[in-house]
Amino acid sequence: MGLNIAAQISSFLAALVLLSAFGMLVQKRINGLINLFAWQGLFLSINTALVGYFAGKHHLYISSLLTLSLKVVLLPYILHVLVDRLKIRKEVESVVNIPTTMLIGIALVIFSYHLMAPVRELSTLITRSTLAIALATVMIGLLMMITRKHAVTQIIGFLALENGLFFAATSATYGMPLVVELGVALDVLIAAFIFGIFFFHINTAFDSLDVEQMARLKEED
Amino acid sequence: MKPELVIIEFLQVAALLGLAPAFAGWVKMLKCWSQGRTSPGLLQPYRDLAKLLSKDVVLAENASWIFRFTPYLVFGTAVLAGGIIPILSIDLPLAPTADVIVIVALFAIARFFTALAGMDIGTAFGGMGSSREMMIASLAEPAMLMAIFTVSLANRSTSLSQIVQVIYSGQSVIRPSLAFAFLAFVLIALAETGRIPVDNPATHLELTMVHEAMILEYSGRHLALVEWAGMMKLFLFVALGIASFAPWGIAARGSFSALPGALVYMALKLGLVGTVIVLVETGLAKMRLFRLPEFLGAAFLLSTLGMLSYFILD
């Protein structure tokens, strides 16, 4: 098995990560959104394990397991429970319509490719081609937070952004030091708990999780 | 031009003419099984065609020559396309006549005339079918072109025989761009051949028809030609997909020895594709007409991602 095969499989998984990011961007149902997020985590953890095997960085196996347990199992489970308990409406509304969102996403991918082109020339890692995809995933996560009106999608957008950052770390420098990874994972877990508590309170106060309702909080003058 | 190549060409066209109804019958059979009904049998399309060919033609009083000419034209373009797409062998004398873009355009001219025939009689149903069909076609074209673009990037050609040869010459790599292009092609093929979720080919309610509404007024041998051409169009789109993405089994040289194997492979692949079509049709519901831009937009998105990932990842 040569490095060439590794690069190909890594590229393939990167493409799947991008596809799941776009899928989350255009998805209208909450349950589908959470499932797609879980799939994205799965592709990411497989990619991390693969890079760990080929580059010989064994700490990446632990990162991969961490991603698997956190982002594929635990967080989606928590989110599904939240959606059930709070009896949230299962459809997501968006600020611009879906074809326009897709076009903006494509424009972001082209932009991140253009941005990462010089880095790609200089890097010697097997994952150098996937850096542009990682940046695109970050931006699509941000786009998701901007164009969706539902609070659950805000957090999923944030988590997808974090996925993209993790992916970028793996592509650029074969992962961060283990201490940093553990810290980030703990932060994400705590953020998820805090978000859950906030959702509960918001829902009690406004009877809905539509972020447009929060505009009522501003002072009228 | 060697005479054996001409014979291979004739054999391929004959296979298309003869087996397209069987493919349609196979799809219908599987659909009935999956829905728990008894199927009319694999050979029912042949019996339908024979019945229609022997019946009289009933025309509206104001049907013009366009209405009568369209079935022949639609049939003719389907047969011509069947002579160009490599189904049994790459070495076809007609192959350099057209590349993928021309084949898409051949289907486009058939659709143009069918839409005109729908407007010819002057009923509301025909106009409705024409209007909807042209809308679907105009949204599917950009996605189709992007998919062709992606395939031509990987294979450095738009000529189908050349694409098959490049794939055969061992450059098969796991390319995410081709995977995206393939998914996009599946969605576009569903739109162009009028299957669920775009259009229901088995519906009898006029307000839900798209393709059927355009050919509502045809009868007798005209209807036989149109139906046969419809079956050939489904067959040819599947053959186009096979030739572009998974051509193994098509005879590489123009020799008779490779043909029986090619026929067997073709039958196997068609059987598999028929099963997939039935799974899709049974699992999904027909979409509302104005949800179709999202469907075709997703196809465009997939093919664009394929094109982008070619440049980014390969």
Added chain:
Amino acid sequence: MNLTPVDIAGSSVLLLFLMVFVAAVLRNSQRLLITLSFSLASVASLLAVAAGIWTVSGGITSRVVLLMGLPDLPFHLNLDPLAGFFLTVVGLLSFYVSVYSIGYIRGYLGQRPVTSLIIFYALFVAGMFMVVLADDALFFLVSWEIMAAASYFLVIFENEHIENRRAAFLYMVVAHVGAIAILLSFGVMAGLAGGFGSFNSYTFDAMRQAQLPIEWATAAFLLAFLGFAAKAGVVPLHVWLPEAHPVAPSNVSALMSGVMLKTAIYGIIRVTFDLIRDFPWWWGAFVLVLGLISAVMGVLYALMQHDLKRLLAYHSVENIGIILIGIGLAMIFRSFEMPLLAALALIAGLYHTMNHAMFKGLLFMGAGAVLHATKERNMEEMGGLIHHMPWTAALFLIGCISISALPPFNGFVSEWLTFQAFLLSPALPSPLIRLLIPMGAALLALTGALAAACFVKAFGVTFLGHWRGHHKPHIHEANWPMRLGMIFAAFTCLCLGVFPTLFIEWMDIIPTQLVGSKLAASAGAYGWMWLTPVSYERASYSGSIVFAGILVVVLAAYLLLHVRPGKIQRVPIWDCGFEKINSRMQYNATSFSMPIRRIFGHLFSIKETVTVTPLAGHAAFPKRLHYYLRVRDRFWGWIYRPIVELSFWVSRRVGRLQQGRIQAYLIYSFLTIIVLLVFLR
């Protein structure tokens, strides 16, 4: 003395001037005037075609210096292959339209005198020939003005309707804004070539020698492009096109849409590839982007129209966009030093120029025949014309198929070549352009499909079904000269589609001179039947085999099925048991384009209201239904209205100077004298 092509072209122009005198002399016998003058015009056009074909096939460049013009600034004429190509295109369509006009103008007999029409027609065609022949800035602008002014008088021929006068006024304003821009551009180039103090370098030769610094070259290019784009109808300067082309007599519309717009394309190619020969890649990208926008917006606007001639005018905007796409790609490839690909893109653009002239001319001639027969321009009042006008319907159908880019006719060949040029763009070195150009290819595919939808609508609503209007007039078929003009154009469309390799071999000298590479070496490498633009393995197309193949299969199917023919019964329409089906229940133009209007609607400003008056006492049943739809071009509100309001504001402010009192004017004169004395000491 040796006869050069430019002499033949010159004699053609002289013949057209002769036509003016004939019109003045014969103005009392209108019927004879029509036949004689348009026959003269046909002969003149044929001479121009001969000159053009001779020039291009021989690769000859012939020049002449006329003794006319200003003192020290004589007129230069130059007929090189590029000019010869455009001369052929203009001359060919002028020939077809002149033959057609012999029959069409007879429709005005007894209603109004046609003398002015004939005089300005001659001047218009002569102006177009002269623009193409011009070799210096002065003669170019003189001919450009003759062309514009003559077409103004033609547009305003039926001047009793207020909308005709308004349309002509708008046309005049935009044409002159464009002419000023062209003049400035020539001024920049001539000034930098020979100094701003003299007129010495007003010839194109002098401009070619000049080495322009990049900022001035950009200024000259942008000014020239602005001026020519205003004439060509590129978005956003296109608003005059759908107003002016429909109101002109149909033969004039055919010429305006078919060939007048092409003179602007000629201008762009001449300035960019011939006068300023080195340019950066972003010029090409600019042209490409504007071409794409024009193509998509043009076809979308066309889909919203229900006036047949306005629909055709918007399609001209779309096709000019497609031509600019080819030229933009050629510019991009040229700036990256890729001559073979630049030649491919340039040939695609030029081929589409010729195609558009042919099929747009054919379509306008057909629309003229329909107008002549029904006195109606609104498609929604027509229907079922195929039974009364079979020749016109069949010829119009050929035009529809050609413009929808369907094989085996000519529109498909140029679109296919443009797609091949797009598909070869990954060879470009810049990664960003490599990613963005395929999006342009997708937009071009969208345009082609929408154009097909639009022409299904145009042909279907006009010719098929039943008569949708209230009162059906007596409809007669077009007379023989009209039919002949259309038949010629349709036959040319077929030849251009079935024998593309021959035409490309004929045209090939042009890219050799402009971008430095021949295409025919590869395009015709396998003989006249196969078109292989870059290489055989890359892509190939054979129009003749597609045509022959379809014909063979259709005939075979027909003969086999008629071995034992069944009976054909003619019955009334199946009406689903309703029994009260009438012609108002058919689909018309508005309903046909409704799905597309819903999807792309936010690109226009659309106002759609439905008012229902219910029956007294029964709220659920409507007594009257009023449907109102207005689709308007957003560019009026974004660009034109602000400019109009700004100019009114400025003139109001300046108008304050006009006090009306003698003392004020005396003070102005006094102040001016003092200022001049101070500054000219």
